[in-house]
Amino acid sequence: MSYDVEFQNVTKKFDQFFAVDQLSFGIRKGEFFSMLGPSGSGKTTCLRMIAGFQDPSEGSVFLENKDVTGVPPYLRNVNTVFQDYALFPHLNVEENVGYGLKIKKLPTSEIQTRVREMLEMVRLPDAGKRKPSELSGGQRQRIALARALINRPGVLLLDEPLGALDLKLREEMQIELKSIQKKVGITFVFVTHDQEEALSMSDRIAIFNKGKVEQIGTPSEVYERPSTEFVANFVGISNILKGEEHRSILGKSENAMIRPEKIHVLDSDSSKDGLVTLNAFFKNHIYSGATSRLLFETKSGQSLVVFHQNQKTNEEKLSLGREVLLAWKESDMHLF
Structure with a gap:
């Protein structure tokens, strides 16, 4: 099977601590794939290795069937959305969204067209001239998403992007994010420690625990047929x-x-x-x-x-x- 992202026997050590221990799994093209687990389970380390911010101690990471182990982040066809959004406060929304295209020196007319398309997609077509400080948390999250998607990455990485939102807004953004993913058809790799968030959004979920993956499956599989007692207790409430x-x-x-x-x-x-x-x-x-x-x-x-x-x-x-x-x-x- 062809994967957009694949880990082959990947281990990541920090001194004597195994953050990730001999992981092998693949993420299919066009799927919404969540990495779910408690703090320190290895999910964010895996995301950072996909992005190129960290290299494996052992094993290989593949993107679109190419071994990218050791390849710097700027040469990988991925973009990342972080929890704090990392928007430039001195630039307006249009300038934030189009920043990556400006760095690539694309024609101004093309940048403007693609920025308008992205703002339409995230349902903020009239926010272009506003500064990030003038937006709500949910609006800033959408702008960060538009800025990442405008570069048309092969894989979009999302590092707990909804964690800073209140419950009601987070639930609304879960629906919005899933809808956008279906529209663009890009592979989303989503890191979270929120079980309900992963269950409601994902095509498949990888359950992480102590640097290993306990189970990979659809939301109904990991909830109804957990492979281990850890998965049963971590995903929802269970009676053992x-x-x-x-x-x-x-x-x-x-x-x-x-x-x-x-x-x-x-x-x-x-x-x-x-x-x-x-x-x-x-x-x-x-x-x-x-x-x-x-x-x-x-x-x-x-x-x-x-x-x-x-x-x-x-x-x-x-x-x-x-x-x-x-x-x-x-x-x-x-x-x-």
Whole structure:
């Protein structure tokens, strides 16, 4: 398979610390690929090696099927959008967006045409004469994106570009960014530690942990069928059934995962046919608007989380300590 970006046995060491440890994976042409993981997991180091800001200690990095290991950043067909946007405060929006083309000494008429096209694409056609200080955070993010895309890179690298935005604006920009990526058809490589952000935007996600990739898959694959317990716990909230509970339910030794939204609290007259059931005691209720998080504990002391949709404003709450029957479909369980 042909990849826009490929890592072949890449290791990056800082003294005796392995920031990246023997990674091999590829990013397909035209996909929105996210690198997701906690701080220090190696995702940003990988992004910097793609950009050319750092070289591997071992192994090779390929761009568009060419080995670019050791090639300086300015000779690579990539552009980067950073979290702080890095816009020039003394230049207006048009000058910021067209700066790269001016450095390449393109004709003024072509620069003006392409700047107008980019500002139309990011839905800021009338902002050209304004300074960055006169823009909102979301608008500055769009201008930084336009400045990167105007150079028509083969790969666009995004280093947590939405991290500085408030929640509402960040959610709006997630939709906007994905829409722009589909329009331009360029490979996007997106670094984030936000699980919901990666799930909502990506074609595929690489889950990083301690310099290695635990799993690469579509959002539904890494959420519904995590390959390791780390992935299950890092991507969303999971209930891991171990030991006594799991053996009593399925008679198997493997650990199993069940997501909180798959579990139901049964009424006394509910049918149990075809369901896996487990007795547990109610411990706490956390209200979150559209949903509530119900916390339970089994007789052996294992904690379980259940998501409950708040459909009634005066819904009766469970009394603390009450024993209930939790139930779910066996097909909703995932074995490790």
